[in-house]
Amino acid sequence: xxxxxxxxxxxxxxxxxxxxxxxxxxxxxxxxxxxxxxxxxxxxxxxxxxxxxxx
Numbered sequence: 001x002x003x004x005x006x007x008x009x010x011x012x013x014x015x016x017x018x019x020x021x022x023x024x025x026x027x028x029x030x031x032x033x034x035x036x037x038x039x040x041x042x043x044x045x046x047x048x049x050x051x052x053x054x055x
Contacts, residue, residue: 005048007049007052007053010045010048010049010052011049013045014042014045014046014049017038017041017042017045018042020038021035021038021039021042024038
C-alpha cells in the first residue's frame with residue numbers, strides 16, 4: 001500500500017469538504033467549532049494541493 005497521495009485524491013477530498021462546509025453553514029444548529037475544524041482541514045488540503053502542483 002502506497003503512502004503517496006495523488007493530486008486528484010487531494011482535490012477530491014477538498015471538493016467533498018467544500019460540499020460539507022456548505023451544507024453545515026446552511027444548518028443553524030451546526031456547532032461553530034465543527035465548522036471551524038472543517039474549514040481548517042480544507043485549508044490544509046488546499047496547501048497540500050499547491051505544494052504538489054509546484055513539484
